[in-house]
Amino acid sequence: MSTVAVLVSLAMFSGTASGAPKTLVFSAIPDQDQAQLVQRFGKVADYLTRTLGVPVKYVPVNSYAAAITAFRNDQVQLAWFGGLSGVRARLLVPGSEAIAQGLEDTEFVTYFLAHSSTGIKPSDTLPAEISGKTFTFGSKGSTSGRLMPEFYLRESFGKAPDGVFSRVGFSGNHSRTIALVQTGAYQVGATNYKVWEKELAAGKIDTDKVSVIWKTPTYPDYQWSIRGDVDAEWGAGFKERVKQALLAMDDPDLLGAFPRTRFIPASNSDYQPILDTAKKIGLLD
Structure with missing residues (x-):
């Protein structure tokens, strides 16, 4: 529609x-x-x-x-x-x-995800190894799927996402972000932690293919x-x-x-x- x-x-x-x-x-x-x-x-x-x-x-x-x-x-x-x-x-x-x-x-977070083929491991700081990879946000208007991840990318790398990644996309929603990274269509992505946890509990996520590599500080x-x-x-x-x-x-x-x-x-x-x-x-x- x-x-x-x-x-x-x-x-x-x-x-x-x-x-x-x-x-x-x-x-x-x-x-x-x-x-x-x-x-x-x-x-x-x-x-x-x-x-x-x-x-x-x-x-x-x-x-x-x-x-x-x-x-x-x-x-x-x-x-x-x-x-x-x-x-x-x-x-x-x-x-x-x-x-x-x-x-x-009151204390929401964004999860950064990576496909297993990248070899990127979970870290307490945003992994520098994501540079040069393909990356997907969620919706362009999303707080957890765009605003906050872009803010921390700019803070970490000192440049816009287009200057960090080889290709940047917008999946449209958090469920699709998870699916795109899980299939390897994008190597890295950012998603709402609540959607990740819900879909993980529902058995929709294969952690052998996609994993959380970093979580942002909290925000409303x-x-x-x-x-x-x-x-x-x-x-x-x-x-x-x-x-x-x-x-x-x-x-x-x-x-x-x-x-x-x-x-x-x-x-x-x-x-x-x-x-x-x-x-x-x-x-x-």
């Missing part, structure tokens, strides 16, 4: 019949296989519908940019963003707020962001009700789909380090 088609469908879901409560629409960055996202967020929509007492619908988008555009255009009012996509979205919608994050999102990442005008549409205090519903989510099945232990309060100021880093390497003005 094209981005335009997705956004048109979002507009349709936002509409309501006369007298019926408006549907709260949420989306999420497509950081993994789309089928996995539809399954996991459909259950979240059901939970929020029961808890909030208004219809809630999850609608998938096909890119990080589409998620941000939908949020900006009020085609979704709530979104599960990564650190960078959340910063970008909130800059476009005055009054929008980060309201909840996973407990693990994923969060739920909500538009600032939701109280005007659903009534005073609605934003706080959404926040409390997310914080109260304790079903292991729901939390395991993220995967997160629990959700804790978040604020826009928590993501100032992401904004500063994006500006430092030229991803934001």
Whole structure:
């Protein structure tokens, strides 16, 4: 489905019949296989519908940019963003707020991966041997799959990724990054540690072919962001009700789909380090 088609469908879901409560629409960055996202967020929509007492619908988008555009255009009012996509979205919608994050999102890390044929071993510092290899990021708008790995590459080598590697690609999502390095299509890559751990537990990773060679220092990442005008549409205090519903989510099945232990309060100021880093390497003005 094209981005335009997705956004048109979002507009349709936002509409309501006369007298019926408006549907709260949420989306999420497509950081993994789309089928996995539809399954996991459909259950979240059901939970929020029961808890909030208004219809809630999850609608998938096909890119990080589409998620941000939908949020900006009020085609979704709530979104599960990564650190960078959340910063970008909130800059476009005055009054929008980060309201909840996973407990693990306060100290997130990126894993650098290498194919076994490279002979690169795990290290406490970014291995110099990755220079000259082929390398794939995740999505161009990803915090863990692009922003932070690029920052540490520039810090370590003193130049842009194109000057470090023989070829640089963008896989589109974390699952695909792992798959591309595992097959040897790329020799090295950077991925979200949570996706790595989930797919490793699911038996989808062959550690004889691909391994973690370095992990970054910690940084803040994923969060739920909500538009600032939701109280005007659903009534005073609605934003706080959404926040409390997310914080109260304790079903292991729901939390395991993220995967997160629990959700804790978040604020826009928590993501100032992401904004500063994006500006430092030229991803934001």
